[in-house]
Amino acid sequence: MFSYDDALALLLCSAPVLPAETAAIENAGGRYLARPVTAAIDAPRADVSAMDGYALRLADAQPGRWLTVAGEAAAGVPLSHGLAQGEAARIFTGAHIPQGADCVIMQEYAERSGDRVQFSGGFGPASHIRRKAGDFAKGDILLEQGQRLTPRAMVALAGADLAEVGLVRQPGIVIISTGNELEQPGSAHLSPHLQPESGSYGVAALANTCGAILMDRMHGRDDLEILAPLARSGIDRADCVVVIGGASVGDHDLARPMFGGAQMDEKFSSVAIRPGKPVWFGLANGIPVLGLPGNPTSAMVTARLFLAPLLAAMQGGDGAATTRFLPQVLCGALPANGSRETFVRARSTEFGLVPAHNQESGAQAPLTASDWLIRRPIGADAVANGAIVPAIPF
Numbered sequence: 001m002f003s004y005d006d007a008l009a010l011l012l013c014s015a016p017v018l019p020a021e022t023a024a025i026e027n028a029g030g031r032y033l034a035r036p037v038t039a040a041i042d043a044p045r046a047d048v049s050a051m052d053g054y055a056l057r058l059a060d061a062q063p064g065r066w067l068t069v070a071g072e073a074a075a076g077v078p079l080s081h082g083l084a085q086g087e088a089a090r091i092f093t094g095a096h097i098p099q100g101a102d103c104v105i106m107q108e109y110a111e112r113s114g115d116r117v118q119f120s121g122g123f124g125p126a127s128h129i130r131r132k133a134g135d136f137a138k139g140d141i142l143l144e145q146g147q148r149l150t151p152r153a154m155v156a157l158a159g160a161d162l163a164e165v166g167l168v169r170q171p172g173i174v175i176i177s178t179g180n181e182l183e184q185p186g187s188a189h190l191s192p193h194l195q196p197e198s199g200s201y202g203v204a205a206l207a208n209t210c211g212a213i214l215m216d217r218m219h220g221r222d223d224l225e226i227l228a229p230l231a232r233s234g235i236d237r238a239d240c241v242v243v244i245g246g247a248s249v250g251d252h253d254l255a256r257p258m259f260g261g262a263q264m265d266e267k268f269s270s271v272a273i274r275p276g277k278p279v280w281f282g283l284a285n286g287i288p289v290l291g292l293p294g295n296p297t298s299a300m301v302t303a304r305l306f307l308a309p310l311l312a313a314m315q316g317g318d319g320a321a322t323t324r325f326l327p328q329v330l331c332g333a334l335p336a337n338g339s340r341e342t343f344v345r346a347r348s349t350e351f352g353l354v355p356a357h358n359q360e361s362g363a364q365a366p367l368t369a370s371d372w373l374i375r376r377p378i379g380a381d382a383v384a385n386g387a388i389v390p391a392i393p394f
């Protein structure tokens with residue numbers, strides 16, 4: 001059996017990176033950069049005011065000294081001339097600093113009388129001037145290749161004055177669920193032997209947050225003659241295929257046999273984790289195929305542990321970074337761990353992470369509130385309330 005770290009490393013080094021394309025920045029949010037982003041302009045473009053007030057020479061600024069207001073500078077509408085000694089310009093946030101001025105005094109300190117102004121304070125130390133290129137300079141690399149365009153990064157991208165950007169193509173995924181007992185949500189009530197196929201809905205939503213596009217969701221009964229064509233259709237169309245269920249060792253577990261017609265290069269099957277031990281991964285005709293255990297909690301945990309990094313890596317991102325465990329405060333206690341690494345479902349609160357009472361791998365309800373996974377190493381000692389534990393958002 002593989003350890004989680006070894007299985008993840010195998011998956012990441014065999015993940016094919018998809019080709020690049022150019023896209024309008026409107027559609028770039030959440031996607032991965034195929035090339036670094038270089039600023040086309042300075043920001044700010046010139047020295048600009050950070051406040052509404054008056055621009056002047058600091059040497060002229062003394063309490064009670066009247067200066068002549070020589071005009072107005074607003075954002076986008078600069079003063080057409082420089083400032084002479086003894087002059088001030090009315091200025092607004094974002095306006096270019098007039099030539100000759102070296103500070104801005106906030107209007108709260110100003111007393112205005114006709115075209116004269118004097119100040120009661122505000123003479124420093126802040127000059128309230130944002131310097132030309134103080135944020136970034138033309139030619140600076142603002143975003144690296146492989147970086148994901150977060151909402152925050154989108155500001156810098158647009159601020160760099162770029163209309164288009166080089167991105168890695170989004171992976172199209174096909175999800176295949178298996179099982180005679182499963183029926184589309186909304187129909188399971190028709191028979192006591194049916195239950196809703198829930199796993200694919202969670203996995204599809206997770207894949208979506210990872211930048212993938214759901215091409216198709218297919219379901220097949222536990223019959224190789226039904227499942228093999230679904231597998232074929234998946235690897236013929238998709239960049240990545242996810243199979244849910246049929247991963248274990250039972251007579252009806254056909255997730256791997258269904259790819260029998262393809263050239264299957266299996267990288268791992270069975271990982272020493274709980275939940276999710278039967279998770280498996282391989283390349284079928286070169287297409288990544290991830291097999292998730294059918295139990296809904298197991299499917300979601302393994303999707304988070306393997307599908308999220310896989311999709312990041314396929315988009316040229318840092319797959320390992322998606323599962324970087326962070327120190328978190330435990331709110332509650334956890335027992336000693338056994339011979340498989342355990343990923344405990346927990347809920348974040350202001351006091352720390354509270355483990356869910358129900359840690360069953362077949363559970364569905366605890367998933368609604370469990371927004372973190374706590375990692376428990378093999379053989380770990382029991383931990384008490386307040387301990388620092390490694391965890392990732394779930």
Ligand SMILES: Nc1nc2c(c(=O)[nH]1)N[C@H]1C(S)=C(S)[C@@H](COP(=O)(O)OP(=O)(O)OC[C@H]3O[C@@H](n4cnc5c(N)ncnc54)[C@H](O)[C@@H]3O)O[C@H]1N2
Pocket residue numbers: 177178179181182195196197198199200244245246247248249250253275276277278292293294295296298361362
């Ligand atoms: N003899 C052994 N039996 C089992 C082992 C083992 O090592 N030896 N492993 C257990 C573990 S761990 C898991 S996890 C399960 C997972 O097995 P499968 O991937 O084959 O899952 P299924 O048997 O297809 O289904 C398990 C369970 O989950 C329900 N299910 C399946 N798919 C979905 C779906 N898309 N949506 C909602 N629910 C789903 C299914 O109805 C079953 O109840 O195997 C253990 N057995």
Ligand code: MOO
Pocket residue numbers: 274275276277278293295298361362
């Ligand atoms: O993945 Mo199974 O997770 O332990 O029920």
